Amino acid sequence: MKMKARARKRLITWLLIAFVSLGIHYYVMILSQQIIQGHFSFSGLLHLIHTRLTEPGDAVRYLDIAKNGYVREGENAINLVFYPLYPLLIRLFSILTGNLAFSGVLISQASYAGASILMYELLKIDHTEKEAWYGVLLLALHPFSVFVMGIYTEGLFLLLTIGCLYLLRKQKYPAAGIVGFFAALCRTQGMLLIFPAAYELIVCRLGKEKRKFHPSDLSVLLIPAGFGVYLLINAALHGNPFQFLQYEAGDPWFQTSQWIGRNISLQFLLAHEYEGLEWVIYYVQIILYFLALGILFFGIWKKERMSELLYGGAYLGFTYLSGWMISGGRYMLGCVPLFIILAGIKNEMVRKVLLLAMCLFHFAYSLFFYIGYSIM
Amino acid sequence: MAGLLGALAGGGMLMLSGILFFAFLLEVGAVDRAACRCFLRLTLTTVSVGCLYFLFGALVHQVLRYDLADAADYTHFFRNDALVRAYEGLEQPGREGFLTHIFVLLGHGVGRLLLGQYASGGWVTAWGMTCLALCLLYARLRAWMDEEVAGKAAFMLLCLPGSVFFFLPGWPPLALLLLALIFYFAGKGLPVRLFQVHPVVGQVIAVICMLSSACVTAALAISQVG
Numbered sequence: 001m002k003m004k005a006r007a008r009k010r011l012i013t014w015l016l017i018a019f020v021s022l023g024i025h026y027y028v029m030i031l032s033q034q035i036i037q038g039h040f041s042f043s044g045l046l047h048l049i050h051t052r053l054t055e056p057g058d059a060v061r062y063l064d065i066a067k068n069g070y071v072r073e074g075e076n077a078i079n080l081v082f083y084p085l086y087p088l089l090i091r092l093f094s095i096l097t098g099n100l101a102f103s104g105v106l107i108s109q110a111s112y113a114g115a116s117i118l119m120y121e122l123l124k125i126d127h128t129e130k131e132a133w134y135g136v137l138l139l140a141l142h143p144f145s146v147f148v149m150g151i152y153t154e155g156l157f158l159l160l161t162i163g164c165l166y167l168l169r170k171q172k173y174p175a176a177g178i179v180g181f182f183a184a185l186c187r188t189q190g191m192l193l194i195f196p197a198a199y200e201l202i203v204c205r206l207g208k209e210k211r212k213f214h215p216s217d218l219s220v221l222l223i224p225a226g227f228g229v230y231l232l233i234n235a236a237l238h239g240n241p242f243q244f245l246q247y248e249a250g251d252p253w254f255q256t257s258q259w260i261g262r263n264i265s266l267q268f269l270l271a272h273e274y275e276g277l278e279w280v281i282y283y284v285q286i287i288l289y290f291l292a293l294g295i296l297f298f299g300i301w302k303k304e305r306m307s308e309l310l311y312g313g314a315y316l317g318f319t320y321l322s323g324w325m326i327s328g329g330r331y332m333l334g335c336v337p338l339f340i341i342l343a344g345i346k347n348e349m350v351r352k353v354l355l356l357a358m359c360l361f362h363f364a365y366s367l368f369f370y371i372g373y374s375i376m
Numbered sequence: 377m378a379g380l381l382g383a384l385a386g387g388g389m390l391m392l393s394g395i396l397f398f399a400f401l402l403e404v405g406a407v408d409r410a411a412c413r414c415f416l417r418l419t420l421t422t423v424s425v426g427c428l429y430f431l432f433g434a435l436v437h438q439v440l441r442y443d444l445a446d447a448a449d450y451t452h453f454f455r456n457d458a459l460v461r462a463y464e465g466l467e468q469p470g471r472e473g474f475l476t477h478i479f480v481l482l483g484h485g486v487g488r489l490l491l492g493q494y495a496s497g498g499w500v501t502a503w504g505m506t507c508l509a510l511c512l513l514y515a516r517l518r519a520w521m522d523e524e525v526a527g528k529a530a531f532m533l534l535c536l537p538g539s540v541f542f543f544l545p546g547w548p549p550l551a552l553l554l555l556a557l558i559f560y561f562a563g564k565g566l567p568v569r570l571f572q573v574h575p576v577v578g579q580v581i582a583v584i585c586m587l588s589s590a591c592v593t594a595a596l597a598i599s600q601v602g
Contacts, residue, residue: 027587032591034591035591035598129576130575137580141583348527349531352421353424356586359583360593362587367436368439
């Protein structure tokens with residue numbers, strides 16, 4: 001009886017988290033629509049959802065992959081740079097819904113709701129209920145979290161990343177390996193989950209916990225295997241497993257790997273060159289880099305879980321190796337350890353001021369996005 | 377930019393004077409040390425919130441109404457008719473409404489201390505009034521509830537939709553200060569009933585308030601609030 005009541009309470013909490021997380025985004029969307037049009041109208045809101053969540057940027061490319069798959073030739077051959085899991089899921093869901101765009105939005109938003117629930121559960125391992133909720137709110141209020149609402153991989157990637165980190169903490173390595181495999185099939189940064197996985201395994205075997213090694217623990221190697229599958233797709237289509245790198249280096253992305261210091265100074269120069277984009281893209285990426293770095297140092301000082309810090313450091317470093325990056329703000333949403341560290345802040349005043357700052361900047365960048373600015 | 381530097385220098389000196397005054401009161405034992413620390417913390421929080429609103433307004437204004445001509449003039453970040461009248465009044469006090477008139481007279485005086493930076497004087501006056509009002513409210517609330525809850529209640533006042541006006545020249549900061557004074561001196565005998573909300577519910581309510589406040593601030597930054 002007690003178990004049943006506990007399970008019921010847990011379910012209600014989960015539903016509440018999903019409702020609050022998505023509710024925040026819809027509330028901001030409604031407020032933005034009012035600012036843009038000067039008054040609220042339901043048709044205006046639907047128009048905003050249609051035009052801004054399913055049409056801009058990468059959304060069109062994901063929908064094209066979902067519809068036609070990867071192609072060897074033609075202008076859409078460069079779509080190979082987008083990882084296959086998300087468009088594959090869109091295709092599968094569209095069998096049920098009959099609409100690719102609707103399926104894409106549904107997957108993103110449902111995944112994000114799931115990610116918020118898992119974030120809560122992950123935080124609950126080391127923190128109080130209040131702190132866990134705070135972490136969930138910070139995730140929802142990230143300045144660039146508007147992307148979890150549309151046809152982008154952010155929602156799905158968050159779900160898989162947080163899911164993998166949660167399963168690692170629970171020492172469920174086979175399940176973590178499978179989830180990590182899909183994370184690596186969703187986005188490049190997914191394969192970085194091998195760092196916390198390896199760390200947790202080593203700590204559990206050699207550290208205080210002295211857990212006996214089990215052959216199934218090796219299933220964490222599935223994480224890099226996810227990336228391997230993507231390389232196989234490249235090889236099967238073009239005979240070159242690293243074909244995607246060639247496409248990324250060309251038009252329209254012009255992205256090659258360079259050392260972080262060089263990239264940051266390039267960002268600063270670009271901010272001066274592209275007037276009007278500095279506070280939308282370039283300065284923002286520079287600020288986010290240093291903020292993330294500062295938060296990770298703070299996490300080390302606060303003795304946060306080393307596996308999560310490792311993932312955060314690897315994620316930040318790997319992301320900023322990319323030259324001529326224009327989606328840094330969006331990518332940093334996936335740096336989950338930052339939210340874990342911030343959720344653990346004890347000073348009430350700092351927590352409140354931080355929450356207000358997140359609200360303000362989340363609103364600003366969501367508004368810019370809905371208006372149609374180049375928030376990538 | 378020069379105006380901003382002037383305001384920062386003058387405002388910094390006024391802030392230093394205030395801190396030194398507090399230090400003196402502390403030295404002679406005129407105020408309780410713990411209370412003084414609380415007030416200082418609250419003042420710092422209020423200033424941080426003001427800075428956040430300012431940065432947010434600057435960001436929205438710069439991105440949505442980009443204009444090189446007013447990029448360096450921070451008074452252009454937030455604009456509506458009432459603010460324009462307040463800025464004019466600060467330069468040359470004239471025929472404003474009663475409360476606004478009192479405010480612009482005070483702001484004009486502070487503007488003189490800032491070497492004729494009247495708009496900056498208005499801002500410093502508004503921020504000072506808001507800090508003082510928050511401290512008074514907090515002091516009264518602390519008599520009814522514990523320190524943490526009182527701090528939260530005072531902070532929430534800065535997150536209500538439209539709170540940005542407490543940091544801008546005009547009647548709102550003065551009205552807040554007057555209400556705080558009334559609350560402080562006449563509120564002693566009020567039969568206050570406290571209701572507690574679950575911390576998580578409190579956080580969610582706070583987020584809704586903050587987002588609504590962001591909406592009003594953004595609307596003001598793009599001159600949609602009349």
